[in-house]
Amino acid sequence: MSAKSPQELAESRFRTATVVALVLATLAVLVLNVVPIANNDVWLLMKVGELIADTGHIPETLLFPFTTVRDNHFNAHEWLVSLIYHGFDRALGLKHLFWVIGVFALLQFGLTVLLTRRQSGSLGAALLLSLLAMLCANSRYVLRPELFALLFLVWLLLVLDRYRASGRWTTLLWTLPIAALWANCHGSFLLGPVVAGLFALGEALGAAHAAPGRVPERLRAGWRVGVPYALAALAMTAACVANPAGWHLLAFPFQLQHSAATRMLVKEWLPTFSPLVMAERPFWVFVPIAVATVAFVAVLRRHLRATEALLLLFFGALALDRSRHFVWFGFIAATVCARLLGQLTLERKRELRLRVGVALFSLVAIVASARFGNVAYATLTFAPSNNLGPGFVKELSDPAIKGPVVTSYELGAELSYRWWPRLQPSIDSRIDSYGDDYALYHVRLLQDERLLDMFLDAWHVNYLLLLRRDLDLGVRNMPSIRANWHIRLTDGDVFLIERNQPLPPTGTPQ
Numbered sequence: 024m025s026a027k028s029p030q031e032l033a034e035s036r037f038r039t040a041t042v043v044a045l046v047l048a049t050l051a052v053l054v055l056n057v058v059p060i061a062n063n064d065v066w067l068l069m070k071v072g073e074l075i076a077d078t079g080h081i082p083e084t085l086l087f088p089f090t091t092v093r094d095n096h097f098n099a100h101e102w103l104v105s106l107i108y109h110g111f112d113r114a115l116g117l118k119h120l121f122w123v124i125g126v127f128a129l130l131q132f133g134l135t136v137l138l139t140r141r142q143s144g145s146l147g148a149a150l151l152l153s154l155l156a157m158l159c160a161n162s163r164y165v166l167r168p169e170l171f172a173l174l175f176l177v178w179l180l181l182v183l184d185r186y187r188a189s190g191r192w193t194t195l196l197w198t199l200p201i202a203a204l205w206a207n208c209h210g211s212f213l214l215g216p217v218v219a220g221l222f223a224l225g226e227a228l229g230a231a232h233a234a235p236g237r238v239p240e241r242l243r244a245g246w247r248v249g250v251p252y253a254l255a256a257l258a259m260t261a262a263c264v265a266n267p268a269g270w271h272l273l274a275f276p277f278q279l280q281h282s283a284a285t286r287m288l289v290k291e292w293l294p295t296f297s298p299l300v301m302a303e304r305p306f307w308v309f310v311p312i313a314v315a316t317v318a319f320v321a322v323l324r325r326h327l328r329a330t331e332a333l334l335l336l337f338f339g340a341l342a343l344d345r346s347r348h349f350v351w352f353g354f355i356a357a358t359v360c361a362r363l364l365g366q367l368t369l370e371r372k373r374e375l376r377l378r379v380g381v382a383l384f385s386l387v388a389i390v391a392s393a394r395f396g397n398v399a400y401a402t403l404t405f406a407p408s409n410n411l412g413p414g415f416v417k418e419l420s421d422p423a424i425k426g427p428v429v430t431s432y433e434l435g436a437e438l439s440y441r442w443w444p445r446l447q448p449s450i451d452s453r454i455d456s457y458g459d460d461y462a463l464y465h466v467r468l469l470q471d472e473r474l475l476d477m478f479l480d481a482w483h484v485n486y487l488l489l490l491r492r493d494l495d496l497g498v499r500n501m502p503s504i505r506a507n508w509h510i511r512l513t514d515g516d517v518f519l520i521e522r523n524q525p526l527p528p529t530g531t532p533q
Contacts (some may be wrong), residue, residue, distance in 0.1 A: 131170070148369075
């Protein structure tokens with residue numbers, strides 16, 4: 024058998040590096056994302072999906088709480104995701120839902136690799152950039168409607184990039200189903216028209232700058248190039264109206280941004296440079312990725328096009344405003360950097376090094392995640408959460424426990440999923456539908472003994488289900504609670520507190 028030539032050996036090493044990079048990158052994505060269900064929103068989504076499937080109608084009110092706030096209008100902008108997640112729950116069961124996250128992660132990763140590979144011309148660069156984007160999004164990569172929104176973002180970038188390369192206007196028709204689906208899945212849907220609008224402005228500026236002649240000729244050149252994107256942005260905005268709330272949904276994202284209760288109660292809405300945010304892993308994953316992106320763009324700034332500059336500025340500003348927006352920045356940074364790399368020619372040796380680097384980076388990510396947890400501190404067998412433990416599930420499944428329950432807003436969702444209508448919470452995590460007045464009133468309840476006593480007696484509440492955080496707001500040291508209530512069950516983090524002498528059930532207080 025003849026020895027292989029140097030060229031054949033080089034080609035063999037290249038193929039081996041490619042296979043190893045692909046396998047380890049895929050494993051890294053799975054290890055980072057296949058973790059137990061930990062977010063409280065999924066309980067509500069699956070319960071609402073169950074009601075939609077069983078009744079054929081989307082709930083119009085909050086429905087689950089025992090107070091009159093149950094008649095508040097329910098912002099059911101995520102109804103489609105609710106139905107889909109309920110389908111997963113019914114088909115797979117709670118114990119196997121974490122595999123759904125893995126499938127979403129692989130799909131998101133694959134689409135991002137496709138986009139960045141097309142833009143950069145380098146599989147090694149595409150894998151590395153996509154891994155970094157997934158790492159930036161990792162803390163929020165749980166069973167939330169946001170998973171669909173992230174898919175729609177990359178899908179939209181693929182469509183706009185394809186139109187930019189081909190110029191076929193029919194390609195832009197794909198923006199319409201993206202917009203309509205996005206509007207029925209997640210409140211971030213207006214980002215779709217914004218991205219199309221940024222392409223309109225950026226491509227128009229680029230064409231005007233490159234066109235010969237005087238200002239009028241340049242403006243006409245920019246107009247011709249930018250108008251199709253602008254029309255797509257307008258059409259996407261109109262397509263967003265294809266939802267149960269119609270035009271009213273367009274105001275929802277702005278209302279949510281200005282909610283004081285949301286900013287106070289929901290950690291993901293805290294400012295990016297809040298001490299609570301800066302103390303967590305997601306911030307320290309975002310920062311080096313953001314700094315590296317800025318440095319990379321600065322080095323290759325002569326190749327930077329207006330569209331990519333606008334995308335980076337807009338999503339960078341979002342990420343610097345609220346910690347929940349880190350998730351978008353990673354995918355925008357990946358496409359901007361891939362576009363810049365596409366202006367360069369990578370030698371085969373450098374491409375080989377890139378693929379080897381991807382393999383090493385993936386291996387480090389796998390080991391670190393298995394040993395220390397992912398960006399959200401989760402592993403395959405454990406994820407920090409406010410989910411009720413087996414002891415609470417067993418105890419609250421007792422049919423003798425029924426009626427209204429004062430809950431922490433994180434716990435109301437699971438209580439509704441498992442035991443409503445036998446048990447009804449005082450609040451759950453749909454803060455946007457509860458409204459600032461009720462949400463802030465609920466916080467005050469747990470600090471004001473007189474107000475809490477009046478509330479408990481008026482509604483004949485016999486149970487409190489509270490996180491330690493809310494117990495420590497003041498409930499623990501209230502003399503009336505210490506005298507008339509006792510802790511029925513606790514695991515140190517969650518407390519089920521029961522009235523010593525239960526009150527009989529009653530209707531709405533007069």
